[in-house]
Amino acid sequence: MATADITVRGAGIFGLSIAWVLACRGAQVQVVDPNGLAAGASGGIVGALAPHVPENWNPKKQFQLESLLMAETFWAEVQQAGGISPGYARTGRCQPIADEPALTLALQRVETAKNLWGKNATWTVRPIQNPEWAANSPTGMEIHDTLSARIHPRHACHALAAALASQGVDILTDAPETDITVHATGVVGLDQLNAGRTRMVGAGIKGQAALLDFAAPDAPQLFADTLHIIPHADGTTAIGSTTEREYDDATSTDRQLDDIVARARAAIPALKNAKVIAKWAGLRPRSRSRAPMLGPWPGRPGHFIANGGFKIGFGMAPKVAHTMADLILDGHDTIPQGFEVQASL
Template sequence: MATADITVRGAGIFGLSIAWVLAQRGARVQVVDPNGLGAGASGGIVGALAPHVPENWNPKKQFQLESLLMAETFWAEVEAASGQSPGYARTGRCQPIVDDTVLTLARQRGETAKTLWGDAATWTVRPTANPNWAAHSPTGMEIFDTLSARMHPRQACAALAAALETHGVQIKGDAPETDITVHATGVAGLEELTASNTRMVGAGIKGQAALLDFAAPDAPQLFADTLHIIPHADGTTAIGSTTERDYDSPTATDTQLDDILARARAAIPALQDAKVLARWAGLRPRSRSRAPMLGPWPDRPGHYIANGGFKIGFGMAPKIAQTMADLILDGHDTIPQGFEVAASL
């Protein structure tokens, strides 16, 4: 096997996606992670690929839109190469409309979506379409958007790893340095950056989620009472998640997850008797700016950073992988304003 020219440190969704696109474009790549595949936030169970609301548009929302629209092709190529399903499907999302004020706002956003999303997706206000798979709506109305998609995070990471193997790329615990290194190291990377700067660059925000024995593989995801309810292709349904800045253990679940489960079952009657198959907790990397951090590592020639996925890492990954490959291989910088590493340092 040829010696790698580019090292990607981190076998989470950012690192794997960047390595995949680099390898597709002919680069010799190695992926290094002492903790193994999807050991951090990318080993979660929720997988909601949900857009920002279509208003107050900015570069972050535009970037996310483009990434969500790239996702179908991106994951189809991964599945074709790997022979493994990432659990991706653009099944849409339903949200209950709780009162007339929200109804008016939802209709306004539907009009805005026509301009911002064009023909790529729709945001529709409609009567609740399927009472058997819906949150209670006091108005009897719901929002349905066709941009939202779902995937299974663990399956997606496994599919990417298998796709990389078809290019001779394996995940290693350690490896010699190369002239070019991409640091996609999540919470640990943010802590390293913070330690070398005069202010906090980012931090890990804990989240807890649960996986239920409830099959609705073709149903849209639901968003109710601030919770994401995601039916997966494998016959399970994920519920998530908390947002915790203070915690004793980053990977332990507790009564906060019990509260989420109670709220989900109260909001979605179909889940009342669904058995809990798994409980998950982990730290998600959030940058100080709340946007992903992309680009060269200042004062470290040949080193690049891709971090800060937080809750939208899987949705952002296809576009981030393309953007980082453009920069590293072609010197073509298309990083949006506010995403630059310097914006968080």
């Protein structure tokens, strides 16, 4: 590999995606992570790339919409370069409608989706199409959107690593410093930013998820009882996740995971007897502003931050990568209001 001029610290979804776009644009990049590939939150199993509700629009929702629309091309190019599938597919999402007020609101959002999403995707209210692959719906109706997509987080990180390797970029455990460094270090990075400050910049929020031996690779993902149910391309189905601010062990699973699996089985008839084949627990980085933190590190010339993906890191990653590459390589700042690092400091 040629001598690097940019170091990306962190081999999770933000770091790998930024490194990929930088390398594609001709930069000499090195990725450094002492813990290896996808060792943190990006090594999870859920992978729901779902949009915000189409109303009360703001820069965060617009950014995520643009990223979701970029995702198909982004992941196709990654797979072509490295030969590994990230498990991406825009299979849509179904949500049950609980009562008449919820039905009225869902119908209103049909129109706001047309205005905000344009011809890119639809939000439809319809009778339940497949009772076996649907959550309990007292109204017999469901919301179906065609914007939601799925990805297998762990597979996606391996796909990005393979794509980077095709460009001569390996994942290193240590490397000499360069003039430009991107810090995409997740919870560790938030802890470093918190040090010496009077208020929290961000924190790790624990999540637990399970993988079931149930194949429905072409089915839409489901959102029911606050749970994401994601059929993956590899013939498994993921259930997630918990949101825990207090915990004893960040990487252990417990009764809270058993509870969400039980709720998923109760809600979705097809999952009643599906066997749990894997479990995951870990910390996801959430900034104080709840938006990703992007941009220069104040007071540290040549250093940049990309952190705070929390639950939407994979959905945001394509747009985050291009936004950071624009800033680092061209000095072109397109970071949305509220995403600036200062918003969380």
